[in-house]
Amino acid sequence: MAMNADPVYIVNLLLSIAVLALGVLAYHKQRLTCFLYIGIGFGLFGISHAMFILGLESSFVEPLVFIRIMGYALVAYALYTHVR
Numbered sequence: 001m002a003m004n005a006d007p008v009y010i011v012n013l014l015l016s017i018a019v020l021a022l023g024v025l026a027y028h029k030q031r032l033t034c035f036l037y038i039g040i041g042f043g044l045f046g047i048s049h050a051m052f053i054l055g056l057e058s059s060f061v062e063p064l065v066f067i068r069i070m071g072y073a074l075v076a077y078a079l080y081t082h083v084r
Contacts, residue, residue, distance in 0.1 A: 002055045003054060004053055005055075016042045016043065019039060020042050023036055023037075023038050023039015023040070023042065024036065029072075033079075034078040034079070034082035037074045037077060037081075041072070042075070043071075044067050044070055044071035046068055048055075048071070
């Protein structure tokens with residue numbers, strides 16, 4: 001297992017963690033579930049980036065696709081429910 005220190009994935013991982021933290025904090029203050037869903041969605045993106053950095057993406061192709069789809073679905077659902 002070779003680590004991949006690609007700066008783009010490292011920055012994306014850090015941003016995903018930041019959005020996750022902000023989503024949880026915003027939910028705690030506002031009690032709007034859309035913030036929580038967006039935070040969790042970006043948390044899933046962070047898992048995907050971390051697995052790439054750790055060199056695990058080739059071993060878990062199908063789960064990574066599912067994780068990304070669920071992340072997009074959570075963000076889309078959050079935006080849809082908030083705009084309605």
